[in-house]
Amino acid sequence: MALITSCGNNKSTENDDKAVLDTVSLSNKNFALAYQDGDKIVATSIDTMKQISFGGATDPAISPDGNKLAYTLSDSVGNRSVWIADLENKSQGKLQVNGNNYYGAVWSADGNNIAFSVFNNQSVWKIGVIKADNSGYVMLDSTSKINAFGPNWKNEKEIIAHDIDNLYTFNLSGKLIDTKSIKGLIGNAYYISSSNNFFYSKDGKKLIFNASNGEVLDGLHDRAEAVYILDIASKKVAPISPKGVHAPFLFVTADDRIFYSGEEKPYTRSKIYVADLNGNIKTVVDKGSNPTGALK
Template structure:
């Protein structure tokens, strides 16, 4: 069982099996079911969701409870802590996003005309989800849909560029990148702004498709993770860290400590930075939370890919 930091007592409520469809003739996830536990979860909002090996875990700090889901990846907890979005895969390699309501024990698949969409990202008010989607031109784009399955749109659908790692700048704008440029779209798909990433953060960083850029609530700073030139003995591949860019003075400050590799970062709508990282020998990932001033606490001593709800 995952051990939460000393301020949290971890009690596992139950494990939930997510059974993905193995049929290649049906859309993946069509036959998938998640049987939530029979314990009432009313008024027990969860505060954090993360990956722990082959399962995802949602944790409520206030109630000191946990619930886990086997066979799912890409956990994304809703801002109110009541819902969990996750990715399911089938035997053909198709991926889709499902949303579980942890209070009334319902679940449903986001109805998108694609066999490959994943990595949900909730809007701050919890009314919509952005995600990456593979389109008919074999390009990665940003999809956005309301949680009642209305209002689906694929942003920038006509261009011939890949757009990765969507995040919400605010309730009406979504950010993504193509490894070299940072794009801002409105919810109709109109391109509002384009910036060279190297002009923003400098040329000493390397950007991968999994790296994300988050605007702070007031829009004055960017939180991101990126590859750097650190040489970490025992680490296979480039080192990554979490940084904060002040857009006014263009100064970049490191948040995660030296000697740590951080492949994943998430910013809540109330400006708390969650990230997962490993230290030498780089085999054990922990989850941390930091404020914008760099005050860091360990949250979970075994896990990765965290997302947080609002306080």
């Protein structure tokens, strides 16, 4: 179940089947960022002056034009599904996918397609792709035993994902067109998990990712993760997030803005930051995690 409310309005409604947008008009509200705040999702303008929140939903993904929001809903028996809300006309609906465990939507840069993780009937994680109008669902590379974690768009016609050891590139027909060893790309100093993400820069010359380097931060129970950028030609890896910050969530827009959430000691509050490819960082949200951004 999800509950959606709007800032400045205390009315709310509930529905057992889907999230319900409130009746406040959202015209002329330019949403630029979506993120998790506890058990709710917040969609906001970049200056945080205009917001709408979704209770009970996870995995926020704002569309490139800022008009739609994808999110995951979980039912009482643990099934997950992706829903799309139109932030302007208040319509929303469940993606028409043949499965009961799919989550983590990501939009193509043109907003025409949505990719997500889906569990197939061979108990392998795959990439699902569907058109933004909720038609034409396909599962990429559906018959192989390759796991595909953390799908993200390399460009409008190619999607990348990994299985912890290798970084794969698929085209939209589902063909595996490239395989690269992750250690061959970034070296042996980093620990990759299924929740880590990889993004190519717009020109394809850099790879942005988050991972652990084994560092244990005082007061943090898990191994610290950080955001890094790889120059593919030189094979040089440089940190983006500051030392001492635990950064488990990363998203990179198609125009090369790096959004991530991070916690500083005592690791009880997560903030959201945006950085460029040169490592210039700005705090954009004082409390939140798992950010995604629209295009400028």
